[in-house]
Amino acid sequence: MTGNEAVAYAVMQVNPDVCAAYPITPQTQIIEKFSKYCSDGKVDTENILVESEHSAMSVCIGASAAGARTFTASSSQGIAYMAEMMYIASGLRLPIVMVVGNRSLSAPINIYCDHSDSFMVRDSGWIQIYCEDVQEVYDSTIMAFKIAESVNIPVMVMMDGFYTTHSEQVLHTLLDVSVKKFVGVRPKRENLLNDKLTIGPMSLSDSYLETKVQQYNAMEASTKEIEKVQKDFTETTGRKYGFYDSYNVKDAEIVFVCIGSSAQTFKIVSDEFRKKGIKISVLRPRIFRPLPYNELKKDLHNKKVVVLDRAISFGSEYGPLGLEFQNYGKEFYNVMYGLGGRDFGIEDAKIIVEKFLKGKQPKHQYYGVREDLLM
Numbered sequence: 001m002t003g004n005e006a007v008a009y010a011v012m013q014v015n016p017d018v019c020a021a022y023p024i025t026p027q028t029q030i031i032e033k034f035s036k037y038c039s040d041g042k043v044d045t046e047n048i049l050v051e052s053e054h055s056a057m058s059v060c061i062g063a064s065a066a067g068a069r070t071f072t073a074s075s076s077q078g079i080a081y082m083a084e085m086m087y088i089a090s091g092l093r094l095p096i097v098m099v100v101g102n103r104s105l106s107a108p109i110n111i112y113c114d115h116s117d118s119f120m121v122r123d124s125g126w127i128q129i130y131c132e133d134v135q136e137v138y139d140s141t142i143m144a145f146k147i148a149e150s151v152n153i154p155v156m157v158m159m160d161g162f163y164t165t166h167s168e169q170v171l172h173t174l175l176d177v178s179v180k181k182f183v184g185v186r187p188k189r190e191n192l193l194n195d196k197l198t199i200g201p202m203s204l205s206d207s208y209l210e211t212k213v214q215q216y217n218a219m220e221a222s223t224k225e226i227e228k229v230q231k232d233f234t235e236t237t238g239r240k241y242g243f244y245d246s247y248n249v250k251d252a253e254i255v256f257v258c259i260g261s262s263a264q265t266f267k268i269v270s271d272e273f274r275k276k277g278i279k280i281s282v283l284r285p286r287i288f289r290p291l292p293y294n295e296l297k298k299d300l301h302n303k304k305v306v307v308l309d310r311a312i313s314f315g316s317e318y319g320p321l322g323l324e325f326q327n328y329g330k331e332f333y334n335v336m337y338g339l340g341g342r343d344f345g346i347e348d349a350k351i352i353v354e355k356f357l358k359g360k361q362p363k364h365q366y367y368g369v370r371e372d373l374l375m
Helices: 003-014 028-039 053-065 076-091 116-120 134-151 176-183 208-237 262-275 293-300 320-325 346-357
Strands: 018-021 046-049 070-074 097-102 127-130 155-160 244-247 254-257 280-285 287-289 304-309 331-336 364-366
Touching (some): 003 097, 003 155, 003 176, 018 053, 070 076, 076 116, 134 155, 176 208, 244 293, 254 346, 262 346, 280 293, 304 346
Parallel strands (some): 018 046, 018 070, 097 155, 127 155, 254 280, 254 304
16 A cells, blocks of 8 residues: 555544545545545544645544544645644644645645655644654554544654655555554543533633643653553554664664654665674654653764754754754764655665765755755
């Protein structure tokens, strides 16, 4: 299956109460495929096709506030358009699940992969999970429902646009009954249908700070539940997931940090260099929010760290991923690459590795820039 098909299949198996979405490349196939499951009677989901992404998240908020298990999907400008409502979803502690096919932001318009869209809302109060391949996307979509409902925090599951959304890979699916058993019955919670409950009242300066501190503390505390859900999933499937994927980091001289499908490329290159006796490694953050910063500091404290960012933070010294890792390791470097879907293959990864093996480099740099197009 492709990444999009895998997500639609996982959501079909979960059978949520409500799905509200608006199509946008590269996630459109998720909604198309899931809508077909709805029309074929394979789910009981109320599938609401709205006129915009803002409306999609608004419907999810209303449905979740009424106690429904809810799902949506989006990308790029769709995330930007619904960003207003995303903060409301997390502030109201609603366990909504959303899958994102990562895509660049306009302008100029571009339909291909980078991580600008999900990094834009990294501080919106949503748990963020970044996936490497189709299998992980399928598994993480199923886990996302259980995580969200365990901690009452919305969850975003990310996959690289086209590289994963449209890439056909071997997928090991679970039986429908196994998914239903794992996710469980939707937990009962206070909701809008209780006439004694008020949701979304105004908070003035004498209470707003405390509300946000509680929200922050809930995100920090969610690590235990995330860990528990991942452990339960391993017991169910044999497939193991953590907060980050540490690939030969323990004895490494240089650690390359990247998220998404590029991690596969760097793992191949890492293996090639290790055959030559050169100890390089790959660290792939999987759970970006909440970030396991204490564990990362411990693993990277004496390493040379090179963070690869598929996004730019304008006016900042480093990219969004680099900003998180700038104080980790004995040396730190940040490389911007692959924006707008600029292809990044094995030879590209080798060039970057060889560059950093030569010694000191600029702390902030770009890879693959066509100098003739710069003005």
